[in-house]
Amino acid sequence: MKSGSSLPAPRKGKRVLLLAAGLLCGALGFSGLAGAEGPADDRWWGPGEDRTWPEVLDYPNANGILRTLITGGPVQTKGHPFFEPMGPNGRACISCHQPADAMSLAVETIQERWRVTNGTDPIFAAYDGSNCPVLPQGEAASHSMLLEHGLFRIERPWPITEYEGRAVTPDFTIEVVRDPHGCNSGVQYGPENGRISVYRRPRPLANLKYLLAVGFAYDPKQGLTLPRDPDTGEYLSGNLMSDNRAVNLRLQMEDAASTHGEMIDRLSPAAIQAITAFNLSVFTAQQVGAHGTALDSLGATGGPATLRDSEAGALGSIGVPVFSEFAVWETIAPEEAARLSPEQLEWRRSVARGARVFRDKTFLITDSAGINSPMGFGNPVRNSCVFCHNMTRMGNDVAPGQVDLGTTTLPFADPLPDFPLFRITCTGDPHPHYGRVILTYDPGFALTSGRCADVGKITLQSLRGLSARAPYFANGSAKDLEGVVDYYERRYNIGYTAQERQDLINLMSAL
Amino acid sequence: MRHLIALAAASLPVMSASAAQAADNQRFIACPIYRDADAGAKSGCWLVTDPATGQQWDVSQSPYKPDWNYAVLVEGTAADTAERPCGAPVLDPVRTSRLETQCLRHMLPAEGYPGRPFVRPARNISPLSNPPAPPPGPYSERAFTLFFELDRSFVVYQYGDYLLDQAAHWIRATNPRRLVVTGYAASEPETVSGQVIAERPEMAQQRAEVVALSLSRLFPDMEIETHAVTGAQVNDHPDADGIPGQSQRRVEITALF
Structure with missing residues (x-):
């Protein structure tokens, strides 16, 4: 994007809400909107505001x-450490x-913040909200x-x-082939200066009991017993961050505070406790789908209430099948169908x-570390989406989910000049x-583990709330849900029919 | 965790008659071919041809399956069945260890062969939410064994992890004083299909350390020693499934009271 180039037209939050509500009035099984509590004009929650989170x-x-x-x-936001600015750049957890x-940050929202604040919102902070701090900060091109992609700069040592409390000597070297933004070369940045910059999407801070859940004591991808939480001694899920660099919520928020928040002091124990409690209390999912369809109607159990009320960590293949929340819609009774x-x-x-x-359409998975190696499944192996997206109701991996789909690494990654x-x-x-x-555009987990075999691996994440947080994949390379399906189609030559493709898109839009 | 490294050539394990039936055991190196017999998830077929005899075998039942880009060391026994779900006689039990020799990747269509629907193997671990009942006593010194692919220290899913979990389950119930973890490497060179193969001697220690690390996470306060033994000999542990080479590539966990 060039400086001064136009951004898409602003989003009409209130109008969209009213339109949706109008559609809903005719929908069977409409379970009600919390419109009075969800102020459409105030969809942006800024740091330091005094509001009530219902x-x-x-x-x-x-x-x-x-x-x-x-x-x-x-929750009253005033004074709550999740909502209060933590450092000189004015950001709070709520910012992203x-x-x-x-509970992530859609690129559409980011563009709107640029328009509304003329680029002064704290999310555009030079440290990681620009392509590189050395660039002129007032220009859109520097961000x-x-x-364009919804990506923050992540600086890795x-x-x-x-790694995991043990000394590591990397078994690979890293050179910079191309540095379009200046944060991987020069006198301050780059491998020679101990600072590697990659660009990644913020992960949703919601439904965390699922991301923290541990189904088994072993990590089949590493061939090891799961490591223990340094704070609690419990097994670690390994599913919190895209590169697994912070293994529990405390470490994640300390990492975020010192980097994204540019916080100089450490978070206090009280602040960590309050943020943790809030994080664990949040559940989010699409509640209403296309055509005003309540996702918990006619016996379906979509929406966040099911997430809130269910046990986390179950493997779909031996329990409740993944995304079977909508199975009742396979056979809608004629009298109910007639009312739709x-x-x-x-x-x-x-x-x-x-x-x-998602569960049953199998295809040949090839050359994907974390799947085809080293566990013994073989290369290739025939399976479906739920091979990896296997946790009931959430679609993240029950095991630590570090897998290389090729989204960041050649020859599989899309061109990202x-x-x-x-x-x-x-x-x-x-x-x-x-x-x-x-x-590779981003070595991913290898920048945490130091292992060449982990290059390109990115932790699978939740599939919930997708309609609200485009673009997708850790590097934002899929602009929309169509782009997600089409990437998999290219990568694994799946052979989806047009109907299957649309059905998958509709499913993901309903999560 | 204490690392008491004792490198020594081993000659202790005993080879029984069942493990010594070399005539029934196939052992060769070949490039694997994938047959896309689609009977659902994890249903594909792996075929290899013994270069000495030209006999093609179905090796799909290996707990660690091939990579179509690399040659494999095949070790197995002809199954007592006339069924050919993948189009070739079946080796079962069987192991296929990935080697570094590159192969031309090749895939056959199903050609009418049904393949096998995936069946969860007997060796799979229980979820933490459903732990098995404590093993019955009395408890005394006991050893557990895990097995590995040739020249690798990776604990394979639904094989090595199950054996480790069995050990952990027993150790948790018995609370021994300390654990001794001994890694073995089949480091004596052998000629297979005209190629000399041997495990790196350091693989013995590497295996011991990998298993010790897992045990230290399972039992953070327990004293754990590691030992390494090269020149591993064949034994007749039942979880090696009667495959002599498999029985050499192992780690033994001994619980001491």
Whole structure:
């Protein structure tokens, strides 16, 4: 994006909400909006505001309405450390974890903040809200990674010296092939200066009991017993961050405070406790889908209430099948079908079919570390989406979910000319699939573990609230849900029919 | 965790008659071929051809399956069945260890062969939410064994992790004084299909340390020693499934009271 280039037209939050509400009035099984509590004109929650966060909070999006629930009663934001600025750049946790965006930050919201604040919102802070602090900060072009892809700069130390409490010597070298923004070269940045910059999406801070849940004591991808939480001694899920660099909520928030928040002091124990309690209380999911369809109608159990009320950590293959919340829509009784419009009926059926496709449509998975190596599944292995997205109701991985889908690494990644490009050379064993030399936009988990075999691995995340938080994948390379399905189609030559593709898109829009 | 490294050639394990039936055991190196027999998730077929005899075998039942880009060391026994779900006689039990020799990847269509629907193997661990009942006593010194792919120290899913979990389950119930973890490497060179193969001697220690790390996470306060033994010999542990080479590539966990 060039400086001064136009951004898309502003979003009409209130109008969208009213339109959605109007559609809902005719929808069978409409479970009600919390419109009075979810102020559409105030969908942005700024740091330091004095507001009441209600127990039910609804926001419209292009596919319907997202609902966010909190347990434990309403929260007053004034004085709460999740909402108060933590450092000189004025950001709080809420800056990048917005309820309208499923507790992440949609690129549409980012663009709107640029327009509304003329680029002065704290999310555009030079440290990581610009492509690089050395760039002129008043220009949109200096924030193009955030404005165009929804990506914040993540600075990682190099070389890695420690992982999981053990000394580490990386078994690869890293060189910079291309540095379009200046944060991987020069006198301050780059591997030679101990600072590698990659660009990633903020992860949703919601439904965390699922991301923290541990199903088994072993990590099949590492061939080891799970590591223990340094604070509690419990097993760690390994599913919190895209590169697993912070293994529990305390470490995640300390990492975020010192980097994104540029906080100089450490978070106090009381602040950590308050933020943790709030984080664990938040559940979010799409509540209303297309055509005003309440996702918990006609016996379906979509929406965040089911997430809030269910046990976390179950493997779908041996319990409740993944996304079977919509299975009842496979066979809607004629008398109920007659009360729906043709579009409402077909959309429900499509969502239910999409869940079937997600679980049952198998394809050959090839050359994907974390799947095809080293566990013994073979390369290739035939399976479906739920091979990895296997946790009941959430679709994250019950095991630590570090997998290389190729979204960040050549030859599988889409061309990303405005991303830095790194050349990895394995100095020990070659990578099991890429060989000794690898070109990548983001080494991912390897920047945490120091292992060449982990280059390109990114932790699977929740599939909930997708309609509210485009773009997708850790590097934002899929602009929309269509882009997600189409990436998988290209990557694994799946052969989805047009109907299957649309059913999957409709399913994901309903999560 | 204490690391008491004792490198020594081992000659202690005993080879029984069942493990010594070399005539029934196939052992060769080959490039794997994938047959896309689609009987659902994890249903594909792996085929290999013994270069000495030209006999093609179905090796799909290996707990660690091939990578179609690399040669494999095949070790197994002809199954007592006339069924050919993948189009070739079946080796079962069987192991396929990935080697570094590159192969031309090749995939066959199903060609009418049904493959096998995936069946959860007997060796799979229980979720933490459903722990098995404590093992019955009395308890005394006991050893547990895990097995590995050739020249690798990775604890394989639904094989090695199950054996480790069995050990952990017993150790948790018995609370021994300390654990001794001994890694073995089959480091004596052997010629297979005209190629000399041997495990790196350091694999013995590497295996011991990997298992010790897992045990230290399972039992953070327990004293754990590691030992390494090269020149591992064949034994007849039942979880090696009668495959001599598999029985050499192992770690033994001994619980001392």
